[in-house]
Amino acid sequence: MLDIIRDFVRRHVGGHPVGDDEDLFATGYVNSLFAIQIVMFVERDLDIAVKGDDLDIGNFRSISAIHQFVQMRAPASA
Amino acid sequence: MTPKVTITLEEPLAGAAAEEFGRRIYFATGDILDFRFVTRDDLVTAVDLTLAPTGHPETVTRKVKAILDNDVLAQLIRPPKVIWSSPTAVEISDGTFARLRERGEVFPAGEGQVSLGPAMLHLMDALDDVVRGIVIDELGGIEYRYPTLISARTMHRCGYLTSFPQYLMFAARLHSDLDVYQRFVDDTRAAGQLVPNVLDRCSDVDYCLPPTMCYHTFAQYADRELPPGLRTVTAKGKSFRHEQKYHRGLERLWDFTIRETVFFGSREQVLTRRRWFLDRILRLLEQLQLSGRCEVANDPFFGNTDVAVSSSSQRLLELKYEIRLEVGGGRDIAVGSFNFHERAFGTAFAITLPDGETPFTACTGFGLERLAYAVACQYGVEPDAWPDHVRAVLGPNG
Numbered sequence: 434m435l436d437i438i439r440d441f442v443r444r445h446v447g448g449h450p451v452g453d454d455e456d457l458f459a460t461g462y463v464n465s466l467f468a469i470q471i472v473m474f475v476e477r478d479l480d481i482a483v484k485g486d487d488l489d490i491g492n493f494r495s496i497s498a499i500h501q502f503v504q505m506r507a508p509a510s511a
Numbered sequence: 512m513t514p515k516v517t518i519t520l521e522e523p524l525a526g527a528a529a530e531e532f533g534r535r536i537y538f539a540t541g542d543i544l545d546f547r548f549v550t551r552d553d554l555v556t557a558v559d560l561t562l563a564p565t566g567h568p569e570t571v572t573r574k575v576k577a578i579l580d581n582d583v584l585a586q587l588i589r590p591p592k593v594i595w596s597s598p599t600a601v602e603i604s605d606g607t608f609a610r611l612r613e614r615g616e617v618f619p620a621g622e623g624q625v626s627l628g629p630a631m632l633h634l635m636d637a638l639d640d641v642v643r644g645i646v647i648d649e650l651g652g653i654e655y656r657y658p659t660l661i662s663a664r665t666m667h668r669c670g671y672l673t674s675f676p677q678y679l680m681f682a683a684r685l686h687s688d689l690d691v692y693q694r695f696v697d698d699t700r701a702a703g704q705l706v707p708n709v710l711d712r713c714s715d716v717d718y719c720l721p722p723t724m725c726y727h728t729f730a731q732y733a734d735r736e737l738p739p740g741l742r743t744v745t746a747k748g749k750s751f752r753h754e755q756k757y758h759r760g761l762e763r764l765w766d767f768t769i770r771e772t773v774f775f776g777s778r779e780q781v782l783t784r785r786r787w788f789l790d791r792i793l794r795l796l797e798q799l800q801l802s803g804r805c806e807v808a809n810d811p812f813f814g815n816t817d818v819a820v821s822s823s824s825q826r827l828l829e830l831k832y833e834i835r836l837e838v839g840g841g842r843d844i845a846v847g848s849f850n851f852h853e854r855a856f857g858t859a860f861a862i863t864l865p866d867g868e869t870p871f872t873a874c875t876g877f878g879l880e881r882l883a884y885a886v887a888c889q890y891g892v893e894p895d896a897w898p899d900h901v902r903a904v905l906g907p908n909g
Binding site for chain 1: 587589778820821823824825827828829830853854855
């Protein structure tokens, strides 16, 4: 799962190296519209609904944060 | 005869989404005279529209549904995230605008246009003096006064023409030609009023009325390196937004005054100054004991494919904070906003920092009529009747 997320992020940062804990929006490689692309990626590609209070940038700010959110919300069988 | 049409929603809309929809319906077409939400269990299930005689129900329905699908349903909407609530609640009776009108302090001059009398003027100036003082004395800002007209080129460069077409107000003038002038004078005399379709006689629009002050600031520093040390610029000026039928008293004007402040710098510098200024203003509101809150908000992008993504990302990344103050009758109004633009305007206007990097920018804007009106609603306009904590800040010797 972590590799899928890393791959998604790297495809959107123009090949720049990005650490798992790095704040994606402070890197300057992406603009704010990327936040919505991450949410769409989590919902559509990873099949995890992002509802209500989950729609918080803290869940999508870095590769680690996305991973942690996905782990927390993924069905137990996955 | 006024045709009516009911549009039943496929999925009921909850609070925040319904508000977002309600803010856009009149912009669907001028043929909508009035609308009313049909609700069930606090959810909007349909909208009843009253149309002008020229309105075709099918065409209007298509336009309203397009706005619903493109601008509202495609957004990731949740109830606004509140980051500050006033510790005091002021008892506010409704009807302040009517009372101000009775005592000659406000005079409706046209659609979304209100003339102000001496007490309201004093209040607006006193509030602006306080905000301006913070920007200049505490943030080291420098002040400019801009012309009212703003070039259409600047309005295009900042993206306004394609993001907010519904608000645009153009400054047109007759085509410079003796024959055009003479025919215009003759036709106006004959008609006894301004001739219809006057724009057919005008030259292309190269100036607009500005919707805010910060575009003037970006144009001022366009295509060059920022002067060393320049970080904060402030300006006050008349701003114009065509609010269609949404205009209401002093709560929503087509023609109003903004005190706007722009920050330039690195991402960290700009975000730090925006937060510092926001906290400073929230402390001021607490000192004045004004009733309201501050929440994450989004701009009313309109009518293009990027609306949903732009609005959603603004909220998700907390690019915009809005201060809302209560005005009675259960209503509140946005009196100020604190906006982070990333590098959007630095890039669009080819501005550079002395180190060659493109600056990040933020701006804060206060609608001075709204701010004054909110104070008037909560404490009145008579300095002698104000409690000490208000008189100390806004009174003649404040």
